Amino acid sequence: MRYAVRRLASVVPLIFVVTLITFSMLKLLPGDPVTTILGNGASDPVKVAQLTKELGLDRPFHMQYLSWGANFLRGDMGSQYNGGTGETVRDVVGRNYPVTVELTIMALVLALALSIPLGMTSAYRSGTRTDRAISMGNYATLSSPAFVVGPLLVFIFGLQLKWLPVGQYVPVSDGLWLHLKSMILPAITLATTQLASFTRLLRTDMDSMLKEDFVTMAKSKGMSDRYILWRHALRPSSLTLITVAGVNLGALLGGSVVVERIFNLQGLGAGLLQGIGNREYLQVLGIVTIITVTILLTATVIDLLYGVIDPRVRVSR
Amino acid sequence: MSITDTATVDRTVVSPTLAADAAPGAPAAPLSKKKFGFAFWLAVSWLGFLVLCATSVNKLPIRKKDDTDYLLAAAMGDGSVHWARTFGRAHYLGVDNNGNDLLTYALNGARISLTVGVATIVLGVVGGGILGMLGGFFRGRLESVFTFLTNALLSIPPLLFLLLLVSVMAAQSGRVSLPRFIATLGALTVPTYYRLVRASTLQQATREYVLAARSLGAKRVRILVREILPNVIKPIMAQALIGVGAVIVVEGTLSYLGAGMGGDTISWGRMMQDASGLSKMQQSPHAMFVPAGFIFLTVLSLNFVGDKIRERLEVKQSNI
Numbered sequence: 179m180r181y182a183v184r185r186l187a188s189v190v191p192l193i194f195v196v197t198l199i200t201f202s203m204l205k206l207l208p209g210d211p212v213t214t215i216l217g218n219g220a221s222d223p224v225k226v227a228q229l230t231k232e233l234g235l236d237r238p239f240h241m242q243y244l245s246w247g248a249n250f251l252r253g254d255m256g257s258q259y260n261g262g263t264g265e266t267v268r269d270v271v272g273r274n275y276p277v278t279v280e281l282t283i284m285a286l287v288l289a290l291a292l293s294i295p296l297g298m299t300s301a302y303r304s305g306t307r308t309d310r311a312i313s314m315g316n317y318a319t320l321s322s323p324a325f326v327v328g329p330l331l332v333f334i335f336g337l338q339l340k341w342l343p344v345g346q347y348v349p350v351s352d353g354l355w356l357h358l359k360s361m362i363l364p365a366i367t368l369a370t371t372q373l374a375s376f377t378r379l380l381r382t383d384m385d386s387m388l389k390e391d392f393v394t395m396a397k398s399k400g401m402s403d404r405y406i407l408w409r410h411a412l413r414p415s416s417l418t419l420i421t422v423a424g425v426n427l428g429a430l431l432g433g434s435v436v437v438e439r440i441f442n443l444q445g446l447g448a449g450l451l452q453g454i455g456n457r458e459y460l461q462v463l464g465i466v467t468i469i470t471v472t473i474l475l476t477a478t479v480i481d482l483l484y485g486v487i488d489p490r491v492r493v494s495r
Numbered sequence: 496m497s498i499t500d501t502a503t504v505d506r507t508v509v510s511p512t513l514a515a516d517a518a519p520g521a522p523a524a525p526l527s528k529k530k531f532g533f534a535f536w537l538a539v540s541w542l543g544f545l546v547l548c549a550t551s552v553n554k555l556p557i558r559k560k561d562d563t564d565y566l567l568a569a570a571m572g573d574g575s576v577h578w579a580r581t582f583g584r585a586h587y588l589g590v591d592n593n594g595n596d597l598l599t600y601a602l603n604g605a606r607i608s609l610t611v612g613v614a615t616i617v618l619g620v621v622g623g624g625i626l627g628m629l630g631g632f633f634r635g636r637l638e639s640v641f642t643f644l645t646n647a648l649l650s651i652p653p654l655l656f657l658l659l660l661v662s663v664m665a666a667q668s669g670r671v672s673l674p675r676f677i678a679t680l681g682a683l684t685v686p687t688y689y690r691l692v693r694a695s696t697l698q699q700a701t702r703e704y705v706l707a708a709r710s711l712g713a714k715r716v717r718i719l720v721r722e723i724l725p726n727v728i729k730p731i732m733a734q735a736l737i738g739v740g741a742v743i744v745v746e747g748t749l750s751y752l753g754a755g756m757g758g759d760t761i762s763w764g765r766m767m768q769d770a771s772g773l774s775k776m777q778q779s780p781h782a783m784f785v786p787a788g789f790i791f792l793t794v795l796s797l798n799f800v801g802d803k804i805r806e807r808l809e810v811k812q813s814n815i
Contacts, residue, residue, distance in 0.1 A: 195647040206663050321795035323744040325751040325764060326787045329771035333780055337773070344773065432652030436748055440771070450655065451752065454662045466655060474650055 182482050189474045196470045197463070201243050204459045246460075250467065256460035267464040270449050275468065277347070278445035281437065282430050284361060285368035286423060293373055294419075297380025298407055304385055312377065320374040324433050328367040328440035335363060347443045364441040371433050372426055379422055383415040417487060424480035428473045535803050538796035545793060549605040557587065558596040560603060560761075571779060591782035592775055597766075601789050604763040607756070608793070611677055611746045612739040618681025620735050623688025628727065630689070631696030632719055638693070645686040653683055654748060661754045670758035680742060691734060695727050729808055736801030740794040747790055763790050 230236050234245060249256065255267035300312040336344030348360040387393065388411055396406045435447030446465050453461035548555065571577075571592065588598040630638040648656075660679050664671045671679075699705065700723065708718050743763075749755045750764030763786040769775075770782035 191643075192647050192650050195644075196651050199647070199651075200659065203659055203663055317795055317799055318791075320798055321740070321791055323747060323790065323794070325748055325767055326790055329767065329776070329783055330787060332771075332773075333776050333783065337777055428650070428652040432654035435654060435658070436752065439752060450658070454658065454754075462659070466651065466659070469655065470651055473652070 181485075185478055185482060189478055192474055193467070193471060197247065197467050198243065200463055200466045201246070202239075204463060205239065246463070250464075255464040267458075267461045270461055271446070271464055271468055274444055274446045274449045274465075277443055278431065278434050278438070278447065281361065281364055281368060281434050281443065281445060282427070284365035285372065285430060285434075288365055288369040289372040289376055290419070290423070292369070293376035293380060294412070297377045298384055298412065300377065300381040301384035301388060301411075302403070302407060304381075312381075316374040316377055319370045322370060324367050324371055324436045325440065327370050328363075328437060331363050331367060332440070344441070347441070360441075364437045364443060367440065368430065368433050368437045372430065375422065375426065376419065380415060380419060383418050384411055387411040387415055417484065420480060420487075421484065424477050427476050431469050431473065531803055531807075535800065538799045541792055541796045542800070545605055545789075546609065548602050549609055552599070552602040552606065555602075557602075558599050560596075560599055563593065563595060588785050589779075589781050591770060592779050597782060597785040600761050600766060601763070601785050603761040604766060604786065605789065605793070607673075607760060607762045608743045608746060608790075610673070611680065612742040614677045615680040615684060615742045616735050616738045618677065619684025619688050619738065620731060622681065622685040623690075624692045624728070624731065626685065627689040627692025628696050628719060628723065631693040632700055632715070632723065641689060642693075645689050648683070648686045649690075654745065657683060657745065657749060658752065658754050661749060665754070665757050670760070671756050673756065673760075676756050680745065684738065684742070687738075688731065688734075691731060692727055695730065696723060699723050699726050730805065733801050733805035733808060736797050736804065740797035740801070743790070743794055743797075 257266045296312050300309045303309050332344045335342045342363055343360055348356045350357045393410055396410050438445045438447040450465045590596055626641055630641045705722055708722050747764030750762045751768045755762055766786035
């Protein structure tokens with residue numbers, strides 16, 4: 179328990195540094211929000227001074243950062259400067275977050291569902307033609323970035339075969355089936371970026387597991403290969419898989435920016451790109467912070483769960 | 496994050512024992528003589544061919560970059576010429592909607608991708624290597640500071656971070672110069688190589704040969720440069736080839752998102768972006784296939800060559 183608290187506490191300075199870096203970088207962006215809001219009125223120095231004061235931009239840098247941080251902790255991420263819709267950043271994040279989370283989880287599940295059988299087969303039939311074919315497949319997916327796979331999938335399944343709709347996001351409110359149909363290509367695209375790393379990892383891990391004494395023991399007891407593979411060998415290997423899935427979460431969330439762009443999804447990535455384009459500092463800052471916090475917390479939780487699932491880790495602590 | 500730290504340490508600790516386990520079953524001698532194989536040389540030839548073509552793109556007997564084929568583009572636009580019929584002696588890989596020769600564009604893109612990929616990784620390996628060796632050898636406060644900074648930098652998804660950085664740099668003029676772009680990417684690869692080098696320096700520093708050198712009275716700098724460096728650098732070199740592929744992908748992704756070098760820089764990611772609108776995809780899908788093919792083959796070759804070299808190094812190490 180004490181370990182858990184210490185582990186969680188170690189996340190705080192990281193979040194601090196990350197937000198500080200992002201905050202200072204955004205300050206370096208030329209073109210300040212005041213000019214953007216006022217438009218033509220920016221020539222009037224009185225108005226400019228008034229608005230600058232209103233937005234708190236006249237205060238020194240560290241005060242601006244601290245007040246943003248304090249507000250953030252209270253759940254207030256500020257509002258858009260020139261959205262016109264009057265949305266707060268919290269609204270935007272709240273609306274876009276579920277889309278990204280859904281995409282990420284679907285991709286993760288898909289990647290695991292494919293890589294577990296592939297990795298196991300590859301380890302079980304180590305050195306055979308099947309193993310080599312899977313390994314070649316790994317190289318292929320490893321070398322196909324999302325911005326190549328995505329458009330190609332759109333071309334094949336959307337334009338040529340016309341199986342799936344392309345270029346639009348269908349919310350769940352328009353029907354679950356239609357919604358899933360619009361999410362399947364994005365999920366596949368994102369999953370391909372992770373497939374190879376999971377499969378390879380599982381293959382290496384299982385390969386060494388199958389050489390362990392307890393596997394030989396199980397075999398000599400007359401258990402079927404299938405039972406040994408799924409029950410004896412996969413269980414310890416799945417721990418490594420969970421860890422890597424957690425570590426790769428950052429890559430997945432980063433990759434979702436691209437995937438959201440290709441498939442026109444309104445997720446955090448889209449919000450980020452719009453924020454950068456429209457110079458909505460607070461929106462960019464809010465989204466980067468949320469993503470970072472998500473990654474750090476997931477990593478920490480997985481690290482802690484590790485002790486719960488695997489008794490060996492608990493003892494060594 | 497401690498997770499990745501333990502993961503790397505675990506792997507370095509585990510792999511020698513694994514190799515030792517495998518040794519009785521499979522005799523070590525044939526392994527060391529294992530040939531690289533046909534696929535390896537095929538990948539190497541593709542990379543060599545690409546480098547050659549990219550460096551001499553202006554001297555090759557293909558259409559020049561600015562020599563736009565408006566006639567063909569117009570014919571393709573009104574549907575009188577199907578996209579597949581734009582291939583031929585005039586354009587080996589066809590033209591896109593705007594009449595640009597795709598082979599010329601792809602080779603110009605190769606110049607950018609390869610330059611960015613190689614230069615970035617050189618920066619990252621040198622920077623991360625120096626810091627990693629210092630951190631791993633001298634330990635103490637230096638290491639704690641480096642490691643904390645590394646963890647902070649690595650906890651922002653690199654793509655988001657680059658997106659922000661490049662947007663900041665491009666905000667004024669709408670474009671980023673090649674050296675600045677490379678410096679930015681290079682700075683962000685430093686943490687990755689810092690981790691790798693630190694882990695292997697930590698491991699090497701406990702080996703007998705270091706102890707021997709130390710007891711012979713060698714200075715610390717000498718041990719670091721003459722004893723540890725040669726042992727640390729080899730696996731990193733194989734890793735670096737794979738890294739070049741990864742950077743090419745990152746550059747492509749940034750360009751695809753419109754956060755690349757901008758201006759009139761041709762890059763594979765930019766070509767993908769230009770070709771992947773729905774209507775363009777219908778009219779001239781080959782404008783998308785060409786850069787996709789180039790990216791795929793190049794990254795595949797880099798991954799494959801890097802992996803094979805690494806495998807060979809591992810076999811050699813386990814034989815010692």
